[in-house]
Amino acid sequence: MDIYTELILDHYKNPRNYGEIKNFDSYAKEYNPICGDEVEIYLKLEKDKIEEIKFLGKGCVISQASASILTEICKNKKLKDVVDLDKNFILKILKVDLNPNRVKCALLPLKALKIAIYKKLGKDEEKRD
Amino acid sequence: MKRLNVKKIKKDFPIFNRKIKGKEIVYLDSAATSQKPYIVIEKLKEFYEYFNSNVHRAIHTLSYEATQLFEETRKEVAKFINARPEEIIFLKNCTEAINLVANSLAFSFFERKNNIVTTIMEHHSNLVPWYLLKKRFGIDVKYVDINDQGLLKYGDFEKYCNKKTKLIALTHSSNMLGTINDIKRVKEISEKYGSLILIDGAQSVPHFKVNVKKIDCDFLAFSAHKMLGPTGVGILYGKKEFLEKMEPFLGGGEMIKEVELNKIEWNELPYKFEAGTPNFADVAAFKYAIEYLKKVKMENVRKNDERLVRYCIKRFSEIKNLEIYGPLNYKKRSGLISFNLKGIHAHDVSQILDYDGIAIRSGHHCTMPLHRRLNIQASCRASFYIYNQKEDVDKLVEGLIKIEKKFKI
Numbered sequence: 001m002d003i004y005t006e007l008i009l010d011h012y013k014n015p016r017n018y019g020e021i022k023n024f025d026s027y028a029k030e031y032n033p034i035c036g037d038e039v040e041i042y043l044k045l046e047k048d049k050i051e052e053i054k055f056l057g058k059g060c061v062i063s064q065a066s067a068s069i070l071t072e073i074c075k076n077k078k079l080k081d082v083v084d085l086d087k088n089f090i091l092k093i094l095k096v097d098l099n100p101n102r103v104k105c106a107l108l109p110l111k112a113l114k115i116a117i118y119k120k121l122g123k124d125e126e127k128r129d
Numbered sequence: 130m131k132r133l134n135v136k137k138i139k140k141d142f143p144i145f146n147r148k149i150k151g152k153e154i155v156y157l158d159s160a161a162t163s164q165k166p167y168i169v170i171e172k173l174k175e176f177y178e179y180f181n182s183n184v185h186r187a188i189h190t191l192s193y194e195a196t197q198l199f200e201e202t203r204k205e206v207a208k209f210i211n212a213r214p215e216e217i218i219f220l221k222n223c224t225e226a227i228n229l230v231a232n233s234l235a236f237s238f239f240e241r242k243n244n245i246v247t248t249i250m251e252h253h254s255n256l257v258p259w260y261l262l263k264k265r266f267g268i269d270v271k272y273v274d275i276n277d278q279g280l281l282k283y284g285d286f287e288k289y290c291n292k293k294t295k296l297i298a299l300t301h302s303s304n305m306l307g308t309i310n311d312i313k314r315v316k317e318i319s320e321k322y323g324s325l326i327l328i329d330g331a332q333s334v335p336h337f338k339v340n341v342k343k344i345d346c347d348f349l350a351f352s353a354h355k356m357l358g359p360t361g362v363g364i365l366y367g368k369k370e371f372l373e374k375m376e377p378f379l380g381g382g383e384m385i386k387e388v389e390l391n392k393i394e395w396n397e398l399p400y401k402f403e404a405g406t407p408n409f410a411d412v413a414a415f416k417y418a419i420e421y422l423k424k425v426k427m428e429n430v431r432k433n434d435e436r437l438v439r440y441c442i443k444r445f446s447e448i449k450n451l452e453i454y455g456p457l458n459y460k461k462r463s464g465l466i467s468f469n470l471k472g473i474h475a476h477d478v479s480q481i482l483d484y485d486g487i488a489i490r491s492g493h494h495c496t497m498p499l500h501r502r503l504n505i506q507a508s509c510r511a512s513f514y515i516y517n518q519k520e521d522v523d524k525l526v527e528g529l530i531k532i533e534k535k536f537k538i
Binding site (some may be wrong): 002003004008012013033034035036037058059060061062102105 | 419472475476477481484492493497506507535536537
């Protein structure tokens with residue numbers, strides 16, 4: 001299937017929540033050296049909720065569109081709900097079937113987001129594939 | 130010199146009967162691996178159907194015939210590059226060939242104070258083995274830089290080489306920039322210091338005539354699968370005088386003459402460097418790949434590459450946001466061209482081209498230091514071979530123009 005849908009191209013060309021938060025509560029950067037995809041997540045938290053979320057990044061359409069869609073969805077969400085998100089969730093919100101090699105691109109923003117949250121929660125995120 | 134009849138040649142390659150997503154295959158990834166003519170596939174099948182037996186070991190007929198076929202290929206390879214059969218070693222791939230030289234030279238000739246000179250444009254297979262030598266034995270490694278045209282800064286060889294330089298390892302033809310390097314010029318520098326020269330011929334031997342006596346290299350590594358042959362066959366050429374003095378790389382059966390528990394006599398060349406059961410079936414079939422190339426004539430292979438790369442560069446100039454890497458002079462480059470559409474990631478370009486049946490490669494092409502040097506994350510690469518024609522370039526360009534419109538950055 002053509003993964004370059006209107007939804008994905010829209011989020012790539014017009015990323016939502018793009019930018020940094022100057023006085024952030026937590027931050028994480030994830031980078032894939034094989035292809036050069038990069039996503040930085042900035043979080044502002046209110047108790048156990050994500051009050052504000054922004055991202056910076058560069059790379060392929062899938063990684064950047066995924067970041068844009070993810071940040072839109074996670075605004076105002078509870079931290080404990082976000083850390084449970086997984087690959088199936090990402091594929092659902094992207095609404096496309098991805099080859100295994102593109103799934104990695106799609107999951108990059110989620111990985112960064114989880115690491116940012118765990119940093120705040122003081123735990124160590126196990127680096128899972 | 131006749132022009133290649135590509136339409137006729139294509140009929141010899143069964144894979145082009147296939148369709149990808151309903152479209153005809155436009156295969157522009159021969160630098161990664163080449164397609165195979167029917168005769169090579171048929172001869173591999175025939176080997177297993179009629180001749181299959183382990184080589185060199187037994188007295189019986191099958192083994193004798195299998196050994197003949199195996200050694201015949203060795204003779205053909207030797208003739209192809211103007212070497213002697215005992216100077217041709219069969220390995221798994223080109224990478225293994227380079228690793229053999231690295232390890233064997235380290236065991237035999239290198240001392241801690243020695244250094245190796247290589248270049249920033251090398252494939253990882255001609256970088257990582259030297260890095261390992263540095264890590265394991267403390268041997269220093271220097272990297273010759275490129276200029277903004279993607280040509281080597283030959284002055285760097287003078288800068289880095291000295292009496293302690295035991296080896297210069299460089300590619301004949303870059304798998305990313307397409308740059309064809311002037312081996313003769315580097316050889317002249319190496320002679321001043323008595324350094325050996327190892328050439329990575331992975332992209333050169335399949336694409337133009339390489340005569341080891343003419344370029345006078347001490348080692349040449351290349352692989353069968355990039356020149357119409359099967360996978361699993363790498364070739365190392367080494368000058369007899371050095372191979373004779375070098376310690377073996379891998380140890381096992383075949384490479385020994387006599388084994389006692391505390392004393393082993395190595396086998397003669399080339400077997401000293403061929404431990405264990407060789408990939409005899411694929412080696413036997415490889416002979417027919419060489420014969421096919423000889424029939425087509427290497428001058429014609431080169432001319433076809435030149436035509437296509439020249440045409441491709443011309444058509445690429447129509448696309449505003451397209452950046453080409455490497456020399457723009459088609460005479461200075463081999464039949465491949467790496468590029469980027471500015472603002473669009475290489476993976477996205479190759480994904481969308483795939484919807485039209487066009488196969489290019491995208492990523493870092495096992496040249497991460499080179500990409501870092503060029504300040505890019507990744508690149509697209511289109512590579513040509515004897516079954517490509519101008520229409521393939523046209524389809525590629527059409528596809529790229531479509532992608533630009535779709536993304537409208």
